[in-house]
Amino acid sequence: MLELVNVVKKFNISGNKEDERTALDHVSLQIKPGEFITIIGGNGSGKSTTLNIISGALTPDKGKVLLNGYDTTKIPEYQKAAYFGRVFQDPMVGTAANMSVYENLEIAYARGRTHKPWKWGFSASHKKYFIEELKKFDLELEDRLNQKVGVMSGGQRQALTLLMATMRQRPSERIIKRDYVRFCETDKSKAKEEVEQAFLLAKKERKEALLKLKEETFSKEVRKGRKAVINQEYKNKIYKFDLTKQILLLDEHTAALDPKTASKVLELTEKIVTENQMTTIMVTHNMKDAIRYGNRLIMMSHGKIVVDVSGEEKKKLTVEQLLNMFQVASKDDTMSDAAILGD
Ligand SMILES: Nc1ncnc2c1ncn2[C@@H]1O[C@H](COP(=O)(O)OP(=O)(O)OP(=O)(O)O)[C@@H](O)[C@H]1O
Ligand SMILES: [Mg+2]
Structure with a gap:
């Protein structure tokens, strides 16, 4: 709150x-x-x-x-x-014009990551994640990872800023636990007990599900799919305790765009906000x-x-x-x- x-x-x-x-x-x-x-x-x-x-x-x-x-x-x-993602009215503000789409996304992705120093470099797994996210926008941004942001349209830049403002690396389990206790509004020792128990249970359930999967005679493909589902279920149980979800602050972020692009960016905003249940x-x-x-x-x-x-x-x-x-x-x-x- x-x-x-x-x-x-x-x-x-x-x-x-x-x-x-x-x-x-x-x-x-x-x-x-x-x-x-x-x-x-x-x-x-x-x-x-x-x-x-x-x-x-x-x-x-x-x-x-x-x-x-x-x-x-x-x-x-x-x-x-x-804890905050911001998008301003001016499409020039949120992104660095001389850097590529990929470089801008890398910077946003590293934001707020205090436990590891940020290193400039290329990561194939990040690239894969960025492409997946950009595809959702339906603005053909995923084909432009290496393009300088300065040559892009205002709408594309605002869409990119929106993605940069809303993505972040999930906090580690340690940070989730720490913040859950820190920000709880009632008994702290009770909250600590609660989160510890829930994490232990989630781990136990994942272990059991993976053991059960081992006994089944699924094809490689099916096994991979089942494993992904088990891991996702585990993550959902853990992230339920993440109290530090980002809050999105938008200051007339579509005012500088033509009406058609503005409504596209607004639709996108609504989609991102709803999917991630973001306070906005x-x-x-x-x-x-x-x-x-x-x-x-x-x-x-x-x-x-x-x-x-x-x-x-x-x-x-x-x-x-x-x-x-x-x-x-x-x-x-x-x-x-x-x-x-x-x-
Ligand atoms: N940095 C500043 N220095 C001096 N005055 C300021 C500053 N920022 C805001 N103000 C003044 O504070 C008042 C509120 O400004 P604010 O920018 O919050 O309005 P706003 O509702 O966002 O307006 P707009 O619709 O024009 O963007 C105004 O009178 C403004 O001139
Ligand atoms: Mg204002």
């Missing part, structure tokens, strides 16, 4: 009191694991600042940021990087997209959350209703009609 508690953030470029801007004005927000939130609001209403506070790019003046009940307010962004916060200027995607919608105005709807209530929303809410709640905020209606 991710939580903002009474967060205040002010900016003052000149140092004069009258130039002070309150970007976030006592914002409190609880985000449950697996929630997909869309944030909408006028220019300067505090949407990007909210994401920056969550990721640790900005520190609040007042208030707290809790991750799984753990106070991360003062933890710098680079230390939290393994997506800032958008487009009311249709804010309604269509996600299971909770938040509207911001002048650094405050003014609307917060989820579930059935959100599903039933129409653009017209949302526009009314915007006019009532956001008073003198500005938002262009094209952005709002976004056809």
Whole structure:
């Protein structure tokens, strides 16, 4: 669970009191694991600042940021990087233009891996994994592994950034156990006992299943398939305890793309988020997209959350209703009609 508690953030470029801007004005927000939130609001209403506070790019003046009940307010962004994936509006930002698709993916893959120093090199197993992932995108990116990212279209770059933001090496069993105990909100010794027992049981069940498989007279192919299933079942039991799944932060990541590519990247976003049950916060200027995607919608105005709807209530929303809410709640905020209606 991710939580903002009474967060205040002010900016003052000149140092004069009258130039002070309150970007976030006592914002409190609880985000449950697996929630997909869309944030909408006028220019300067505090949407990007909210994401920056969550990721640790900005520190609040007042208030707290809790991750799984753990106070991360003062933890710098680079230390939290393994827990967040980010995609920004500008396709140029998320990827390195002078590097190939493969090199960009390697860097993303190594992110947050603190137990081993990152070595520059080529890995056949990584390549295989990247190709499998890129194929899912259906943008022919898998044939371009050696191409420099700089020559690719904005849509392709955003799709690549999305993959880079959402893939990571799974933490080791040791790290999963450690974080499960560290982040548990109740009795720590009980949590330790629980995770140890579950891991032991999973190991025992895998061993038994593999022994049983040995006794069967399957063909080589079938045996290989069965073995993969047993290993996957084992992994599922272990990763159930992984509390440090990434949180995806998207800041108008399709705003710079043409409508067709934008909707393709949005579909892709939804697919990745659903498949991985990722907690996601997506800032958008487009009311249709804010309604269509996600299971909770938040509207911001002048650094405050003014609307917060989820579930059935959100599903039933129409653009017209949302526009009314915007006019009532956001008073003198500005938002262009094209952005709002976004056809
Ligand atoms: N680094 C900064 N320095 C000074 N002021 C800032 C900074 N970042 C944000 N602000 C101010 O804080 C307020 C909130 O900005 P924020 O970027 O969060 O808005 P936003 O909702 O993302 O707007 P937009 O839709 O234009 O992206 C604005 O008044 C903005 O000018
Ligand atoms: Mg912004």
